[in-house]
Amino acid sequence: MAFELPPLPYDYAALAPTIDEATMKLHHDKHHQAYTDKLNEAVAADPALEDKSISAILSDIAAQPKKVRDNGGGYWNHQFFWETMAPGGGAPSGDLATAIDGKFGSLEAMKIKFNEAGVGQFGSGWVWLIVDGSGELAITSTPNQDNPLMGDAATQGTPILGNDVWEHAYYLTYNNRRPDYLKAWWDVVNWDKAAARYEAAKA
Numbered sequence: 001m002a003f004e005l006p007p008l009p010y011d012y013a014a015l016a017p018t019i020d021e022a023t024m025k026l027h028h029d030k031h032h033q034a035y036t037d038k039l040n041e042a043v044a045a046d047p048a049l050e051d052k053s054i055s056a057i058l059s060d061i062a063a064q065p066k067k068v069r070d071n072g073g074g075y076w077n078h079q080f081f082w083e084t085m086a087p088g089g090g091a092p093s094g095d096l097a098t099a100i101d102g103k104f105g106s107l108e109a110m111k112i113k114f115n116e117a118g119v120g121q122f123g124s125g126w127v128w129l130i131v132d133g134s135g136e137l138a139i140t141s142t143p144n145q146d147n148p149l150m151g152d153a154a155t156q157g158t159p160i161l162g163n164d165v166w167e168h169a170y171y172l173t174y175n176n177r178r179p180d181y182l183k184a185w186w187d188v189v190n191w192d193k194a195a196a197r198y199e200a201a202k203a
C-alpha cells in the first residue's frame with residue numbers, strides 16, 4: 001500500500017511571520033510530496049517492503065538502500081515536523097515542563113542547547129529533543145533526513161520535538177541566518193503535542 005502525503009494540520013499562512021506562506025507551500029506540497037513519491041517508488045521496487053509500516057522500515061534502515069533511508073526519513077520527519085508546530089505557540093506544561101527543568105535547568109537553557117545543536121549541524125539535517133533509551137530527555141542532531149528512530153542512529157530515542165535545518169525550511173525569510181530561524185521557531189512550537197508525545201514515550 002502506498003504512503004500518502006498527510007495534509008497540513010493548518011493553513012499555509014498559519015505560522016507566519018515565523019514561517020512564511022510560500023515556504024510552507026513549497027515545503028509541504030513540493031518537498032514532502034517528493035519524499036513521499038520517491039519512498040513509494042523505492043517500496044514498489046522491493047516486495048519485502050510492501051506491507052511494512054514506516055516505523056518498521058526506519059528501525060531496520062541499515063538493511064535498506066540509500067533511496068529508502070533518504071525518502072523514508074524525509075517522509076516521516078516532515079509529518080512529525082508539521083505536527084510539532086501550531087499557530088500561537090505557548091509553553092510546556094506538566095511532566096514535560098518538570099523534566100525539562102530537571103534535565104537542563106530551565107526552558108531557556110534547553111532552547112539554547114537545542115539551537116546550538118541546530119547551528120552546529122553541518123549542512124542539511126535535523127535537530128531533536130528526544131527521550132533516550134534510559135528515559136531521559138536529550139538533544140541530538142542528525143544529517144540529511146536521518147532521525148533518532150533509525151536503528152543505526154548514533155543517538156537513538158523517541159522524538160518529542162524536531163526542527164528542520166535544511167535551507168529549504170528557512171531561506172526565503174531568513175536567508176543564510178539559520179540561528180535567527182532557530183530562535184524564532186519556538187514561537188510556533190505545539191507544546192500540547194510535545195507534552196502528549198512525552199507522556200506516550202514515558203508510558
Ligand code: MN
Nearest residue numbers: 031164166169
Ligand atoms: Mn524539509
